[in-house]
Amino acid sequence: MTAGSTGYGDAAAADGTMRPRPGRVADWGGIEGPAVLFGGPCSNLQATRALLDAAGDATLICTGDLAAYCGDPGATAAAVRASGARVIAGNMERSLAEGGADCGCGFDEGAACAVMADAWFAHADRGIDAKARAWMESLPDLAVFRHAGRRWAVIHGGGTAVNRFLWASTPEAELAAEWAAVEALTGPVEGVISGHSGIGWAREVAGRPWINAGAIGLPPNDGDPRVEYAVLEGGRARLRRLAYDHASAVAAMRGAGLTQGYERCLETGFWPSQDMLPPGLRRAAEAGA
Numbered sequence: 001m002t003a004g005s006t007g008y009g010d011a012a013a014a015d016g017t018m019r020p021r022p023g024r025v026a027d028w029g030g031i032e033g034p035a036v037l038f039g040g041p042c043s044n045l046q047a048t049r050a051l052l053d054a055a056g057d058a059t060l061i062c063t064g065d066l067a068a069y070c071g072d073p074g075a076t077a078a079a080v081r082a083s084g085a086r087v088i089a090g091n092m093e094r095s096l097a098e099g100g101a102d103c104g105c106g107f108d109e110g111a112a113c114a115v116m117a118d119a120w121f122a123h124a125d126r127g128i129d130a131k132a133r134a135w136m137e138s139l140p141d142l143a144v145f146r147h148a149g150r151r152w153a154v155i156h157g158g159g160t161a162v163n164r165f166l167w168a169s170t171p172e173a174e175l176a177a178e179w180a181a182v183e184a185l186t187g188p189v190e191g192v193i194s195g196h197s198g199i200g201w202a203r204e205v206a207g208r209p210w211i212n213a214g215a216i217g218l219p220p221n222d223g224d225p226r227v228e229y230a231v232l233e234g235g236r237a238r239l240r241r242l243a244y245d246h247a248s249a250v251a252a253m254r255g256a257g258l259t260q261g262y263e264r265c266l267e268t269g270f271w272p273s274q275d276m277l278p279p280g281l282r283r284a285a286e287a288g289a
């Protein structure tokens with residue numbers, strides 16, 4: 001996708017930046033006990049069910065992108081909604097709710113991710129009914145809550161843009177600027193929880209924790225098919241891995257004609273879209289791309 005051809009109505013600016021909407025900040029109050037933080041269910045129903053089973057009685061917090069690469073968009077979104085998880089909108093919810101024509105990530109036309117997105121976005125778009133779209137439209141873009149004496153913000157990508165990719169390698173000064181943009185919307189926070197980029201990380205920004213909980217629907221490009229989430233407990237958030245029935249998730253993708261490369265990713269643990277990653281995170285040789 002090229003700048004200026006975002007194709008999803010008012011969800012993004014002409015340059016592809018999808019900004020948080022004014023007033024779309026939810027206050028979830030105080031949360032007691034452990035919280036399971038997860039993002040990017042990505043239409044992977046098998047992984048989503050495994051995560052919900054593993055979470056037990058923990059509070060569920062989802063950073064968005066319920067429907068994307070995998071085979072079961074409608075059932076996955078319904079499972080997350082029925083779980084009672086607290087959910088913010090990702091770029092996928094924004095785009096689907098507004099009848100957009102693509103995922104809203106803002107990739108350049110011809111990039112591997114943009115080429116493969118044509119198939120999976122159409123599948124996701126067909127699988128999300130009007131009721132689910134209305135629910136997605138109602139979701140906040142950010143949320144705040146208190147846990148163990150700390151005020152946290154939940155965002156999708158960055159503070160300046162819902163579809164901003166931030167990585168373990170992003171310079172701290174950039175993260176600090178994104179943090180300030182979050183606080184301009186939420187007021188002061190002592191921790192940030194994000195998603196969107198699909199590879200989890202935990203950093204400190206001026207001594208305050210920022211955790212990207214990764215994606216539950218795709219493995220984090222390290223050759224291990226287990227997916228990733230985080231647990232917030234005792235004032236700290238830690239990343240965890242989760243094994244699930246990925247063979248059934250692959251079968252669902254093949255059955256839906258989603259054979260552009262992401263189905264192999266569920267088995268190999270390597271992404272087919274290495275060109276959207278910072279150079280230090282690319283594993284193209286191992287992926288056999």
Ligand SMILES: [Fe+2]
Nearest residue numbers: 065090091196
């Ligand atoms: Fe996203």
